[in-house]
Amino acid sequence: xxxxxxxxxxxxxxxxxxxxxxxxxxxxxxxxxxxxxxxxxxxxxxxxxxxxxxxxxxxxxxxxxxxxxxxxxxxxxxxxxxxxxxxxxxxxxxxxxxxxxxxxxxxxxxxxxxxxxxxxxxxxxxxxxxxxxxxxxxxxxxxxxxxxxxxxxxxxxxxxxxxxxxxxxxxxxxxxxxxxxxxxxxxxxxxxxxxxxxxxxxxxxxxxxxxxxxxxxxxxxxxxxxxxxxxxxxxxxxxxxxxxxxxxxxxxxxxxxxxxxxxxxxxxxxxxxxxxxxxxxxxxxxxxxxxxxxxxxxxxxxxxxxxxxxxxxxxxxxxxxxxxxxxxxxxxxxxxxxxxxxxxxxxxxx
Numbered sequence: 001x002x003x004x005x006x007x008x009x010x011x012x013x014x015x016x017x018x019x020x021x022x023x024x025x026x027x028x029x030x031x032x033x034x035x036x037x038x039x040x041x042x043x044x045x046x047x048x049x050x051x052x053x054x055x056x057x058x059x060x061x062x063x064x065x066x067x068x069x070x071x072x073x074x075x076x077x078x079x080x081x082x083x084x085x086x087x088x089x090x091x092x093x094x095x096x097x098x099x100x101x102x103x104x105x106x107x108x109x110x111x112x113x114x115x116x117x118x119x120x121x122x123x124x125x126x127x128x129x130x131x132x133x134x135x136x137x138x139x140x141x142x143x144x145x146x147x148x149x150x151x152x153x154x155x156x157x158x159x160x161x162x163x164x165x166x167x168x169x170x171x172x173x174x175x176x177x178x179x180x181x182x183x184x185x186x187x188x189x190x191x192x193x194x195x196x197x198x199x200x201x202x203x204x205x206x207x208x209x210x211x212x213x214x215x216x217x218x219x220x221x222x223x224x225x226x227x228x229x230x231x232x233x234x235x236x237x238x239x240x241x242x243x244x245x246x247x248x249x250x251x252x253x254x255x256x257x258x259x260x261x262x263x264x265x266x267x268x269x270x271x272x273x274x275x276x277x278x279x280x281x282x283x284x285x286x287x288x289x290x291x292x293x294x295x296x297x298x299x300x301x302x303x304x305x306x307x308x309x310x311x312x313x314x315x316x317x318x319x320x321x322x323x324x325x326x327x328x329x330x331x332x333x334x335x336x337x338x339x340x341x342x343x344x345x346x347x348x349x350x
Contacts, residue, residue, distance in 0.1 A: 001290075002338050004297045006331045007189055031222035035229045036195070039180070042232050043152070043172045045197040047204030049211045050220035050228070054149065054181040055086045057196040058123070060214070061145050061177040062090060064198075064207040065121060074114040076106045077305040077318030079125040079147070084304045095119050096304055098315040101277075102262045104325075105132045108140070115142055124175060126151035128299075129187065129270035130263045134174045148172045149181030150272040152188050153235055157268075168267065173199040177207065182220075182228050187272040188235065190228030193220040241332040242271040245339055249274050249330065252347040274330040275299045276346070282326055284350050289328075292345050299325035 036048050051057045067073070069091040075083050077096050087094040095117055097110040104127035111122060122144035124132065129151045137144065148154075148171045155168040172178040178197040182190035196211075198204035220228075231238075243265070253260060259277040263269040278285055282298065289296045298306075305311055305318045312319045329342060 002294045002329050002334070002342065004295045004327050004329050005185055006329070006333050007184060007191075029222050031225040031229065032220055035220075035225040035232070038229055038232050039195050039197070042235070043170050043178075043180075043197060045172060045178070045199050046201045047208060048195050048197040049207075049214070050182075050193060050195050050225060051214075051218055052193055052220055053082075054080075054147075054179055054183065054194040055082050056218050057179045057194040058083065058086050058145070059090070060196055060207070060210055060218075061179065062092075063210045064177065064203075065143065067092065067121065071120050072114075072118045074106075074111065074119040074122040074142075075304065076123075076125040076127065077311060077315040078104055078127050078300050078303045078321065079123065080302055081304055081307050083123055083125075083147075084308070096308065096311050096315060099127070099318050099321065101317040101320065103130050104128055104261055104275075104321060105130060108133070108136050111137065111140055111142065115140060121145065123147060126154075126171060128261055128263075128275055129154060129272040130261060131156060131171055131269060138174070144175045146172055146175035146178040147181070148178055149183070149186040149194075151270045152180050152186075153239055153267075154270040155267045171270075172197055175199070176203055182224065187270055188228065188231045190220065190224035190231065193224050193228070238332045239271065242330060245330050245332075245334065246271045246274060248339060248343050249328070249346055252343045255347060256349055258349060271330065273299070274328045276326050276328065276349075277321065278324045278326055278349075280350055282324060285326060288350050289345055292341060294329065294342055294345055296326050296328055298322065299327045 032050050036050055039048050072093045072095050073087050074095050074097055078099055084094050095114045097106045097114050100107045122142050124144045125147045131154050151171045154171045157165055158167050158169050160166050180195045182193040198207045257279045286296045300322045305315055305322050
């Protein structure tokens with residue numbers, strides 16, 4: 001059976017982890033700092049801290065923003081459930097927004113509705129590695145925290161007032177703070193954890209006050225940092241392979257009746273997975289693929305909308321995607337034979 005998800009861990013990743021264990025540097029220490037420096041160079045942010053979970057990272061972002069009890073926080077219906085739960089644990093109020101069915105991102109109209117309902121801050125979940133229209137969001141005037149767990153490595157073309165391209169700006173540099181999850185299914189993994197970033201010096205000065213007081217139990221251990229460090233170093237290589245596989249899958253799906261999310265290719269999005277919006281029963285597609293020894297899973301399992309069924313009428317697009325969007329295996333460890341098998345199945349789905 002070809003599994004839907006598989007972490008890309010090569011010999012060099014394991015060597016880094018084993019060296020950490022042999023040197024008995026397991027807790028937060030030198031490798032934590034080395035990993036942070038690498039992340040700063042990778043994203044081009046001003047400051048960062050590696051923490052034990054995305055929820056801990058979001059908690060520190062809330063502290064730095066000075067959010068108080070009762071504050072209304074806007075989140076995507078397709079965001080992971082931990083975001084909703086942390087907001088509630090902090091005695092704040094989550095306002096869940098529906099998404100655009102073509103890309104899985106919260107729409108400008110939904111954000112405007114959330115602001116009108118009293119939303120003070122937005123957690124911008126960059127679903128499936130697809131980047132939103134940052135320029136349009138910035139015009140709304142609401143501060144936002146980027147979640148680049150699936151979009152790390154993607155970037156946006158920057159143009160001058162005459163429309164000439166002047167360079168690219170990485171995902172993670174648009175919000176007031178940024179969370180990059182390092183969990184098992186995130187595009188960069190350390191087996192768990194997250195990096196909280198401050199794009200600019202002004203934001204880092206504020207965040208650093210809280211980071212400097214962080215207990216050791218909040219910081220990411222060196223053993224996780226060792227794996228994360230190699231993953232960031234090998235990102236370009238892994239992403240190149242993912243994009244090559246994605247292109248083959250995409251070509252195969254063009255003759256079918258199922259849809260893919262709209263996304264910018266090249267560097268405009270990160271290929272964190274291969275998702276297909278089905279025009280037929282998810283159960284039928286899953287069973288068909290299983291007969292060919294290919295595992296297919298729901299793309300948005302573990303999302304807010306899955307666990308909060310009472311939001312179904314308000315978030316009809318997110319609910320629809322929960323029921324119809326499937327993940328197929330896409331990761332650098334796939335062999336040529338496995339890729340060929342998946343391509344054939346994608347071209348003949350019921």
